[in-house]
Structures are given as C-alpha cells and as structure tokens.
Amino acid sequence: MGNATILTASDGHRFEAYRTGLPDAPRALIVVQEIFGVNHHIRSVADGFGDSGFAVIAPAIFDRVRSGVELGYDEAGMKTGIELMQQIPLEQTLADLIACADALGHAKVGIVGYCWGGSLAWAAATRTQRFAASVGWYGGAIAQTADASPNCPVQLHFGADDDHIPLSDVDKIRAPHPDMEIYVYEGAGHGFGCSERGSYEARSAALAQERTLSFLQHTL
Numbered sequence: 001m002g003n004a005t006i007l008t009a010s011d012g013h014r015f016e017a018y019r020t021g022l023p024d025a026p027r028a029l030i031v032v033q034e035i036f037g038v039n040h041h042i043r044s045v046a047d048g049f050g051d052s053g054f055a056v057i058a059p060a061i062f063d064r065v066r067s068g069v070e071l072g073y074d075e076a077g078m079k080t081g082i083e084l085m086q087q088i089p090l091e092q093t094l095a096d097l098i099a100c101a102d103a104l105g106h107a108k109v110g111i112v113g114y115c116w117g118g119s120l121a122w123a124a125a126t127r128t129q130r131f132a133a134s135v136g137w138y139g140g141a142i143a144q145t146a147d148a149s150p151n152c153p154v155q156l157h158f159g160a161d162d163d164h165i166p167l168s169d170v171d172k173i174r175a176p177h178p179d180m181e182i183y184v185y186e187g188a189g190h191g192f193g194c195s196e197r198g199s200y201e202a203r204s205a206a207l208a209q210e211r212t213l214s215f216l217q218h219t220l
Helices: 040-051 075-085 090-104 116-127 167-174 202-219
Strands: 003-008 014-020 027-032 054-059 109-114 133-137 154-159 181-185
Touching: 003 054, 003 090, 014 040, 014 090, 027 040, 027 090, 027 116, 027 202, 040 054, 040 109, 054 090, 090 109, 090 116, 109 116, 109 202, 116 133, 116 154, 133 202, 154 167, 154 202, 167 181, 181 202
Parallel strands: 027 054, 027 109, 109 133, 133 154, 154 181
Antiparallel strands: 003 014, 014 054
C-alpha cells in the first residue's frame, strides 16, 4: 500500500499524487489515470507495479480543476470525468508528469497510462524528452497525432472490439511506426484492463500486463 504526497509542477501548481513501491527500487514508473481519477483501481494498478519492483507515482491530474476526484464507472462518472478533462490544457498535464519524473529521481523513468492516461503517455513520449519508455492502453486520442515521433520506445495496447477506438485508428498509428510494439486483443473492448468495469476481459488484461512488464523491464 502506498500513501499520498504533494508535488509541485514547474508553474507552481501543487497537486496530490499516490506514491507506492520502494523509493530505491531499480526502476521508476508513472501511472496515469483514466478519466475517473486516481481511484481504487488506479491505486491498485500502481501497487501492482510497486510489487513488481518499481518506484511508482500516480498523479491526480484533475487537481488542476478539482481535488480529491474519484469517480465511478457509470454514465455520471464518465460525464464528470470528460468535463474535467476538457478543462485541463495538455501542457499543464505534461508539467505535472515531468514533476512526477523529477520526484522519482531515477535516471530513467517510464510512464504507463490507461484510456485518457494512454493518450497522455503518448503525448509524454512525443512532446517531451523526459521519459525512457512509454506504454499506452486504449488511448483514444493517439491517432490524432499518429505522425508524431516518440523520443523513447513505445508500446501500445488496443481492444479489437473497442467502440471508442476503431481499428482504422490503430492502422493509422501503425502506418508511420511499423516497428512499434502495437498489440490488438480479440474480443476485448474499451477499458478491458480494468477489473471494475463491465468491459473487463481477464485473459487480454493478463497478456497485456505481461507484455507491459516485460517491455518496461527491458527498457528501464
């Protein structure tokens, strides 16, 4: 189990983050939330990486607008999450992610994100040079900047039955990056890695996690 800490971004913004794993673990990782905040699921994901030998920070990105946000996986939670997300400029979010990397203090820091966080992990890889590895799970906005060049190794995961991300978007990402690790899981929908969502698909989630861990362990 981890604990809450307060970090400060380069623009002076102070925000809460969930910190877990041993501070002197051999590898460091930022876990980026879905649109539902740093809730029970994201904390458990962070703890899992901590148990796998990572020093981990999961920033509360919504603190830019409202603190203490933990939303449920229902229509109301999704509506609120989207409204909050739309109020936060990407550059501010990237400043928060860089502050987390600085707080970890490792020479190499990786980033993994889910849903909105998957798109942010892609942005962190393509718009900064602070990260040594990036993994995105079902990031819906990645295709919008598919031609961008990552500054670190990237691995991406998508569900074949994702009703938010068509396979044409995956093809759009793959085309300019033929050597990138991009995986598509048959029978998996959006959010297939979250055991607290109706779209959870255990087999795909386990395989994606195995690939994520292997990728991070080899690149960090």
